[in-house]
Amino acid sequence: MNEISPLRVALLGPLELRDDAGRTVEVAGPQRKAVLALLALEVGRIVSLERFYELLWGEQLPEHTKPALQGHVAALRKTLSGSPLAIATHRSGYQLTGDAETVDSEVFDALVRGAEAGSxxxxxxxxxxxxxxxxxxxxxxxGGLPGTPPA
Structure with a gap:
């Protein structure tokens, strides 16, 4: 979808997916946004299926949880196609792969660590x-995900 500019995930404010030109890329629906947020918060690490189920449905699991989650992941993969970010499937869950510097919270942490070391x-x-x-x-x-566990 976005072959010109790499995508960046903005979590330090309302959840946004933006290209380098600052254009916002639409992520439809609160559950899909929650999946992206959880993957981005754990960039480079595998997020278990159970953690997604808890995030999306709590203790009230619907009958078709796995296909519903797979649908969200498939849609996010399509949105991320052509960017350096990708979603890898593992037996136990999913993982957002790519440069951690494409997630603003990771950049924030690196800058704070650098400032602490510098001081x-x-x-x-x-x-x-x-x-x-x-x-x-x-x-x-x-900010766009009130009441969700990542928030």
Missing amino acids: RVHDEHATARLRQALGLWRGPAL
Whole structure:
């Protein structure tokens, strides 16, 4: 879908999927957004099927949970096609693969770690890194997903 610009996942505010030009790519439905949010929060790590089921349905599991989750993942794969992000299937769950720097919360963490390390050695750029990290916030984290476990 997006062969020109890599996609970035923005979690530090309302959940958004954006290209490098700043255009928002639509992710339909609250459950699909919740699946993307959970994958992005755990970028590079496998998220278990049970964790998805708990996120999407809690204790009230519908009869066709696995096909419903597979449908959300298939739609997200289509949305992510052509970008450096992809969703890998594992026996126990799913994994968002790609550069962690495409997820704003991961960039935030790296900048804060850099600022902390810099402050210990009196690096003059530590404050700038911290300001850059704080500048990534656009509102309450996962603002478009109220009441979900990732939020």
